[in-house]
Amino acid sequence: MTIVNTKLNRRSFLKVSALAGGGMVLSFSWLAGCKPTSKEMLEMPKEWFELNNFIKIGENGAVTLYSPNPEFGSNVKTSMPMILAEELDTDWKNVFVEQADFYPERFDRQFTGGSQGIRQGWTPLRTAGATARAMLVAAAAQTWNVSASEITTAAGQIEHKSSGKKAHYGELASLAATMEVPEEVQLKEIKDFKIIGNSKKNVDGVKILTGKPLFSLDHKVEGMKYAAIVHPPAFGMKLKSFDKNSVSGMPGIMDVFSVSLFNDDYNRNFFDTTTFPEIIAIVGNSTWEVMQAKKNLKVEWEKAQESTFPMAGRGGATITATVPAGLENTSSHKERMAEFTAKPGNILRKDGDPEGEFKKAAKIIERTYTAPFLAHNTMEPMNCFADVKGDKAVIYGPTQAPEFIMGTLVQALDIPKENIQINLSRMGGGFGRRAYSHHMVEAALISQKVQAPVKMVYTREDDMTSGVYRPTYTATYRAALDENNNLTALHVKAGGIPETPIHPNRFPAGALDNYLAEGWDIPSNITIGAFRAPRSNFIAGAEQSFLDELAEEMGKDPIDFRLELLKRAETNPVGKNNDYDAKRYAGVLELVKEKSNWNSPKDNVHRGVSAYFCHNSYVAEVVDTVIKDNKPVVENVYAAVDCGIVVNPDAAANMGEGAIVDGIGNAFFGELAFENGVPSKSNFDKYRMIRQKESPKKIEVHFVQNNEDPTGLGEPLFPPVFAALANSLYKATGKRYYEQPFAPQLEMQNLKM
Amino acid sequence: MAQYNLNINGKSLKVDVDTNTPMLWVLRDHLDMVGTKFGCGIAQCGACTIHLDGNAVRSCQLPVSAVEDAKITTIEGLSENGDHPVQQAWMEHDVPQCGYCQAGQIMTAAALLQQNPSPSDEEIENAMNGNICRCGTYLRIKAAVKTASQKL
Ligand code: FES
Ligand code: FES
Secondary structure (H helix, E strand, O other): OOOEEEHHHHHHHHHHHHOOOOOOOOOHHHHHHOOHHHHHHHOOOOEEEEEEEEEEEEOOOOOOEEEOOOOOOHHHHHHHHHHHHHHOOOHHHHHEEEEEOOOOOOOOOOOOOOHHHHHHHHHHHHHHHHHHHHHEEEEEEEEHHHOOOHHHEEEEEEEEEEOOOOHHHHHHHHHHHEEEEEEEEEEEHHHHOOOOOOOOOOOOOOHHHOOOOEEHOOOOOOOOOOEEEEEEOOOOOEEEEOHHOOOOOOOOEEEEHHHHHOOOOOEEEEOOOOOOOOEEEEOOOHHHHHHHHHHOOEEEEEOOOOOOEEEEEEHHHHHHHHHOOOOOHHHHHHHHHHHHOOOEEEEEEOOOOOOOOHHHHOOOEEEEEEEEOOOOOOOOOOOEEEEEEEOOEEEEEEOOOOOHHHHHHHHHHHOOOOHEEEOOOOOOOOOOHOOOOOOHHHHHHHHHHOOOOOEEEEHHHHHHHHHEEEEEEEEEEEEEEEEOEEEEEOOOEEEEEEOOOOOOOOOOOOOOEEEEEEEOOOOOOOOEEEOOOOOHHHHHHHHHHHHHHHHHOOOOOOHHHHHHHHHHHHHHOOOOOOOOOOHHHHHHHHHHHHHOOOOOOOOOOOEEEEEEEEOEEEEEEEEEEEEEEEEEEEEEEEEEEEOOOOOOHHHHHHHHHHHHHHHHHHHOOOOOOOOOOOOOOOOOOOOOOOOHHHHHOEEEEOOOOOOOOOOOOOOOHHHHHHHHHHHHHHHHOOOOOOOOHHHHHHHHHOOOO | EEEEEEOOOEEEEEEEEEOEEEEHHHHHHHHOOOOOOOOOOOOOOOOOOOEEEEEEEEEEEEHHHHHOOOOOOOOHHHHOOOOOOOHHHHHHHOOOOOOOHHHHHHHHHHHHHHHHOOOHHHHHHHHHHOOOOOOOOOHHOOOOOOOOHHOO
């Protein structure tokens, strides 16, 4: 039995009354957004009683649950309310889910990213559900004059068995809402879960399939204007001047002006990454008209000097951030990365005497892996709706991280935080990109300038060429082997533009007596940001490809070799601070071995394996490729995942499948290069995305069954795919793949891609 | 600017827009039908797919002046109650992640099945290849097309 103290998260249990005057708006978009069906009409309560910030119950038993985190496709809008509904002990059929707007006073962590939604929401959401249930039980106990301990609940019904008294939640909701919030509540036993662990369909499913407005791009209000932006054509360039007259006569064009996002003295935060702090806005009557004007606008750009600005560093200190000048090229990036690879880096971890072991090694294997910049390419381009009038602002847009853009909005608009309402739209993809929400500031400034509601839309070209990319990386792995072919030391040196991808305390650290990890980085004016499993999305591919080659060199089965290393890390770990659980790590390898029938692959199937730990979860993957009509085809991918309790299994599998497809796509095709600061690709005609034909023909996602609290899921299936694919292609073609993307090399081998 | 009489989802609708305006923006900005999505603007992603006389076309490259005599269907008009076999199959397989590409996927799939009620795997892959899903729901899309084809 788990008893939790509700005070842990006291903020969430403030009564509504305590918020009076706080500007709380309860919106019911299922009422306003689409016409309710007659069934919904019947179900529509006349009155709602709010039991806490997450839960409202109607007098007829209907339940509204607020989903606190922004939704970008990871299905938190369904799975987080499932956790609430479980502990509330209600019937999922009677639940309506509402997207909560951004209310930091009411909800703890309205951030979608780092695969932490369910992990960090788990206990608070369970506690909120259990507290509401306890208040309903207390109301029943008072009404029936019986002891609360004799009362049971199930599927939204309350019962006192010995007296035969029964009621549904709605009948007791008004009294329950006045009850004292209990100090402690009891959470359900895992074995009693009825909703968690049973797949529920996407709560927005019907709206998505019927084309209802869900995204900010779909938003429209009376009198709304449309805006397009024009940004510098290259990194390292800035605005010099523009000629308003070049477009002012064009149909539907109202105004052209520039906006600047930051005041000079503003102390930027980590998520204030912005490539072009000054852009031009074109405002008009329709999207098409402003996009046409965009093509005609005459602008002069100039080279930007090196710039500096104050920024919040670690631990609250203010640091000075520097953006270098210059128009950068991929060819010179490659040269500089090779230079850095050749000289000593910063030592990030050292165990034993790796240098000594390399000196006396009988054999040294050294391999270098590289990967390019990547664009996120969310399907819905950056956009935002803003309505700024006088000293009030309403912003409705796609953001993973509303709390990190609030301060930026405050300084840009010079409007106090209390007067800025950020509403969260469903996002057409995020992948990390929308943790950086300067599009919201741009839209807000444009609206403020014209004092009218505005919807600002990036073209795909704007979206793809305005930065915040996955960095480019390179990693060199070295292994020392003795005369008996035993691994005696491992050395990794890895860096990138502008960061190192190394997680120094991750496997294989901890499994080797002699281990050295070095990092380096090269500054750049090309902006980068989180991209599905930052850093892991590269280093996993390098590390797991190298271990594969090493296993072959040592004459070992690649799974057995990894299991041996993990056994060492489990039984006699080297060093402190190892950040993984070797046993759970081994568990996913064992599961994938079993599920893929590792030792007896089908004829003509070439398989590769890989495993990785990130975002607190463990994943092992086996990729099967075949060569069909001279073309590599991914036949099957088996994934074994340990992310603790799985809340919504089918949706979890869907996301896992998506991460695998994403990884295979980026491994084969993903690439963004630069020439004189200009990105080499600006739309999907050149930027090759994985499509239906290249998708694996089958994916099996297997979850380890255990009772651990849930951990990350949106990211962990992504990093291991790169190496599993590379290792499988090696079996198919006899060549190792060190350089991403793989398609050009495969084409050189006369394979069709 | 010019007046156009359009036949959309069985209704006759008038708009007054520039001749070159793509149907995508006529639908979204002028007729408030926002189910048809903007993804690339150059006929490369399929997010904007609608039916023109029963064929799947990319509305971002389809000027309003070219469609006056044609019958247009959008996601909003694919079925009265969201119960077209393709929509039902999509529901059954719980296909969407972010959902942004799905209207386009559904429109492409519905046109395919209209023309070829029992497509092979390869035919499905060919027909659906023009629709990008950044979230990677391709396998569920394919499974849903097969389910829908059995229901037709
Ligand atoms: S928006 Fe028309 S195909 Fe991409
Ligand atoms: S579901 Fe997100 S792009 Fe397809």
